[in-house]
Amino acid sequence: MLVVISWIAIAIGLLSSAVIIIDIIRHPQKMAIMNVVWPLNGWFFGPIALIAYYKWGRIQAKNMDIAHTRGKGAKVFVSTSHCASGCSFGDAVAVPIVALTGFTIAGTVLFAHYVMQFALAYIFGILFQFASIYPMNKEQGKMHALIGAAKADTISLIAFEVGMFGWMALVHYVLFQTPPEPTSPVYWFMMQIAMILGFATSYPANAWLIRKGIKEAM
Numbered sequence: 001m002l003v004v005i006s007w008i009a010i011a012i013g014l015l016s017s018a019v020i021i022i023d024i025i026r027h028p029q030k031m032a033i034m035n036v037v038w039p040l041n042g043w044f045f046g047p048i049a050l051i052a053y054y055k056w057g058r059i060q061a062k063n064m065d066i067a068h069t070r071g072k073g074a075k076v077f078v079s080t081s082h083c084a085s086g087c088s089f090g091d092a093v094a095v096p097i098v099a100l101t102g103f104t105i106a107g108t109v110l111f112a113h114y115v116m117q118f119a120l121a122y123i124f125g126i127l128f129q130f131a132s133i134y135p136m137n138k139e140q141g142k143m144h145a146l147i148g149a150a151k152a153d154t155i156s157l158i159a160f161e162v163g164m165f166g167w168m169a170l171v172h173y174v175l176f177q178t179p180p181e182p183t184s185p186v187y188w189f190m191m192q193i194a195m196i197l198g199f200a201t202s203y204p205a206n207a208w209l210i211r212k213g214i215k216e217a218m
Helices: 004-027 035-047 047-060 072-101 109-136 142-175 187-213
Strands: none
Touching: 004 035, 004 047, 004 187, 035 047, 035 072, 035 187, 047 072, 047 187, 072 109, 072 142, 072 187, 142 187
């Protein structure tokens, strides 16, 4: 039964991403990195990402002639989506690397996933932040944008991984006698849940960073 539920959840996520991609092709975002952010969020947030995109993302398309504003909560949600997309992409890329290399730490693959996923999530998270900061501040140079990206993303990324890694530990040690393998749809369904929880734990961090002026609201 869980396998069937997993396939359904994955299909809904992929379908949500496909719908967003099709619309973005017709209505590309003013901020180019958001053309990547919204579909990435679609695969784990599913219909919620679709609703958020059409409510708060589409209004930021290049071909929208009417100026639209978003409330404080919406700005934090979109900023968290931006953070979560970079983290989730890095986390997803790390999975096959660990699987193909047989990499383990202290005799367990979970710790290997933690290290590899954190490293790649941090790299992609900063790259995603850089892609949003640099185009708006080119006169200050790439290094300034890179430092700003690190400041903006470090705390929010750690907060994201707290939620994600906590769920992964439950999956590995509590919920299953034998943890699902990356070749199983159940594994990726568990990853979808982990990323949703990561989004939830990083939302307060993003709200705080925006309130303190460390991170620009999106």
